[in-house]
Amino acid sequence: MSDDRTRRWRLLLGGAAEDALAEPGAGEGRILDRDDAAMDGALSALYDREGTGEVGPRSAGLGASAPSVARWLGDIRTYFPTGVVQVMQRDAIDRLNLKQLLLEPEMLASVEPDVHLVATLLSLNKLLPQETLETARAVVGTVVEQIERRIAQRVRTAVSGAVNRAARSRRPKLRDVDWNRTIAANLRHYLPEHRTVVPERLVGYGRRQHVVGKDIVLAIDQSGSMASSVVYASVFAAVLASIRALRTSLIVFDTAVVDLTDQLHDPVGLLFGTQLGGGTDINRALAYCQTLITRPRDTVLVLVSDLFEGGAEDQMLARVAALVESGVRVVALLALSDDGAPVHDADNAAALAALGVPAFACTPELFPDLLAVAIDGGDVAAFAHRMEMGRR
Structure with a gap:
């Protein structure tokens, strides 16, 4: 050897x-x-x-x-x-x-910050003494900044572009014409002798939004198994909240439901407002989300959960069916993290798929593209399939 x-x-x-x-x-x-x-x-x-x-x-x-x-x-x-x-x-x-060692500030300052450490700190945040709390906030802030640098620009580019495409104009200025869609919409007006299409109507990209174009509702399961997903989803929510053309709501839940939308300006404070652990009542969370939806056809609801329902399972599925029927684009993510596909309730995942809501895990890098597809009215199931094939 x-x-x-x-x-x-x-x-x-x-x-x-x-x-x-x-x-x-x-x-x-x-x-x-x-x-x-x-x-x-x-x-x-x-x-x-x-x-x-x-x-x-x-x-x-x-x-x-x-x-x-x-x-x-x-x-x-x-x-x-x-x-x-x-x-x-x-x-x-x-x-x-x-974990007890993380209650000591000098020990915590020696640890290399990452998403999993943040998740551990969040699970301990009610136990942290005051002298450790400031160090913990600094550690969490470092990781939040790392994630924001990693995803912020991509989110703004993908999502803003999708919102603008979704706001099509029938009377666009020349520079705003979407020529591919205009040609497709006017193929019946093709003149063979001139080898050209005479457009009866123009299809254009929407101008920069000065009003809210889409509503995004993120409902995040904060049970212990979803720790990394809570961290990533919270940072994504904060970035989405900075896009003027979106109205973003952030809901976290276990057996209780907490609306953290008013804390989206402060992602570190937002994360300390979560409480990892506890049971799961998806039905109750979806019931609250329904109260936020005023424009179903302009709303994307992202449910981040492993789908182990501790509440009324039949009611949960019926509620998802009602949301889809009303025009809400519902996306179910089993995880939003780098950790791979998690253990999840396969029966509930299959039931959601039957309702037209595919359930799959997504990495932070692919989430902006996924959200853009949902906003743009694209085929989320096909996107999930392509993503799965890419992993293989």
């Missing part, structure tokens, strides 16, 4: 594999150099099966005490890239029940 492969196996399996991997006759410290040994120490603090002597892939089993965690956080940022650091932090917080 090559030296590099031996080294990698040694880091993967831990100290218990040292003798098994070593070349016969090699001396002490024969596989790892000084930097590797420091990296191995950081891995051992989190993953070694302490006291078992078992040789096998490392798995969660912490032997480190709380005071050493701050040093460990510094070590892993020294020896591993950011993506790996975030995975190790999640392992330490989730598998080893170290």
Whole structure:
């Protein structure tokens, strides 16, 4: 086995594999150099099966005490890239029940911020002491800024263009003529002898909207399994609220329903207004959303939920059917995150699909295009299919 492969196996399996991997006759410290040994120490603090002597892939089993965690956080940022650091932090917080450490501001300041850390902080926000709260808000603010930089311009371009296309004008100025649609609408006026179409009517793009063109309602399931989706959807809602041609509403729900629309100007404060965990009553949330809808044919309702309904399932499906019948474009997202397709209620997903509401997971990068398709009256199911084929 090559030296590099031996080294990698040694880091993967831990100290218990040292003798098994070593070349016969090699001396002490024969596989790892000084930097590797420091990296191995950081891995051992989190993953070694302490006291078992078992040789096998490392798995969660912490032997480190709380005071050493701050040093460990510094070590892993020294020896591993950011993506790996975030995975190790999640392992330490989730598998080893170290959430209590996030209540200490100096510890929190040492953690690499990411969406999963934000979700953890939001689940703890009622427990955060005042001295930690400001640090937590700074961490959340950093992640919100990262997400906004990642998606804001794309959202504004895709969605504003879709709103303008949806507001077609029958008497456009020359520069606003949509020639493709104009030709398609006037093909019966084709003159073969002149090899041209004489348009009886022009179809044009709408001018920049000075009034609200579309209503967007985002209803977000804030049960614990939807944590990353809550973070992304809240930031998207804040960006959408900045588009003058849209009226954006943000609803979060578990067994209760909370309207956070008046906080869309402050996405960090908005996120701290959520409360991750609890049950799920989609029917109740949809009932509230119905009270917000005054222009069904100009409304897109995005339901972000894994569809595990704790309320009245039949009523929930009947309510979706009524929304679709009234002209509302309903989109069901099983997740809005980078985490892939989640565990979800397949029966409810199939029932929604039968109502013309496909249920699928969507990444943050594709959400602006999805929303543009919905606003533009396009085929959301076909978009979902193309997206699924792209993943494969």
